[in-house]
Amino acid sequence: MSMIVLENVEKDYLHHGKKIPALRGVSLIIQSGEFSALAGPSGSGKTTLLNIIGGLDAPTAGSVTVDGTALTALSPRELADMRLRKIGFVFQAYNLIPVLSALENVEYVLLLQGLEKKERRERAEAVLTEVGLQDLMRRLPHELSGGQQQRVAVARAIVSAPAIVLADEPTANLDQKTGAMLMDIMHEMNLKKGITFLFSTHDPMVMERSERLIRLSDGNIVSDESKR
């Protein structure tokens, strides 16, 4: 089943009145349950592509469908609901809510979804235990290391069992060992829960561990290599 379908997606930015193309007619299909990575040099368009798939940015032309829903037809509120229920995000800089504990950060998404307190608490505790943070749940983000914060971010992204997790340079701020551990956790979630993962990365380790590697250059897909 196709989880993400991009057809001739173009994205132009205006800079001082001049049109700068970031994506030049990208077409791509990501199947459900894939563990894929977008790679390429800076400015190749991988983050732009990830933002468009996540509904954070709109394409200049082309169509984007995520889990059967055409994103270009959605209002800002519908896009917010789409991100809440179907998409998990992991950012390079962790981006946890600083005034909430690890547990509250993870629960936050479930709370927005309207789950009851008991269920929220159980699910958040379970997923934090899965990422190895069972003893640090009550800590605030600034009381955690970078790796621990990124594990909380992964837990937050997967706790609501989204259809897809989009991770923008998830290991960029982590050391090699911690990055590898994080990739193990995400791969385990991919295998156990069937969540589709799509990374944008510079990190060779992430490319190595991804099952499909899509290389971008200058706004175009230049290679698409499956390792399965």
Place this chain on the structure above:
Amino acid sequence: MKIFFLIGWRNLWRNKRRSLVVISSIALGIFAMMFSMALMNGLNNQMVENTISTSLGHIAVQRAGFQDDMKLQNSFSPSETALQSLEQTPGILAYAPRIQLEGMIRSSEASRGVLIIGIDPEKEKSVSGIAEYLLPDQGGTFLLNRGDRELLISKTLAEKLDLMVGDKAVILFQDVDREISGAALNVRGLYQSPIDSFDKYVIYTGLDTLAKMAGIGNRISRIVVRTENRDAVDPVAAHLRAAVPDPGIEILTWKDMAPNLLSAVALFDAMMYIFFAIIFTTVVFSIANVLIMAVMERFHEIGVMKSIGTRPVWIGAMVVFEAVNLALAGLIAGVVPGLLLVGALSVTGIDFSFYMESVRVWGTGAVVYPSIKPMDVWVSALIVMGTTLTAAVYPAVKAARIKPLEALHFI
């Protein structure tokens, strides 16, 4: 929504100093507002009470038309029905007859236009405070009976006329037949009321003495009624009007007799609210400024929250809750000391004797006892909450409209 209240509360303490400055300004604002309200209540209350206590009483029973034209021809003899009603109406503490007419008092040194009031001294003690205003250190005493041929005048008037207790003064006025009538009477005592204008204008003598000099027989100008309290005035007046259905008799409350006093109180209240509006307009801008700063500081963070599915309205609510938390903290910090201070001052009073001339002009008395009503506290709280919510609107809308992608790129 609870989570956004929690986030709002915790966000408040991320920049403790800034939040404390805003909380302090809210607390100071509400403290000043409550204190001003309490002081104004005390001033208004005492001004009204003193006017009732010196001249008006709570209710007056008099001949129709007397209020507009206080001449002797408008005197009357109370009917049995009226007197019985005064005895039997619940809520009446006491009543006393008065004759009052305009005339002149003359000493060997000077003369003044005055209002001469004839009183039954024993009954008058129950309806007015004139006996309490007597100055025993001046050597005088209160009038003894309604047939007394002596005068009670104010210390102010005595000084102007160069009179002392025991001196003789002449009173002159037109009697009921429009003939000049007068008598030389001894000054029996001096008084000082809290109202300067009253002191300059009012003198007392015995009721029967004045009736005889005026030629009105057993008629009087009015019956002054004292009720249990001011709240009882309207029901008692209504009861009396029903019990004495004589169109020739009018039963007026102090509010009917002194509409200018009510207007003054309303004017003071309006001025106070204008004063509050100025104070809280500045508070609105300081709160809005702080909230805008907080939103801008958390621009990236708000972008993340929106990225993971937080709706714009929830982001707005978070900012509003932050403002509500500021207001609640400010309210507690302002209301508690405000109530304690007003509570203490309502017992001890504030001595304005250093400002004696002004307080006597306004008739408030030298010591003012601030008083606060529960409604005042609620109004203050509502004003603060309304102010804060108004201040939160722009920052909340601004936060709600943050574009997640733009915010994610903002460091």
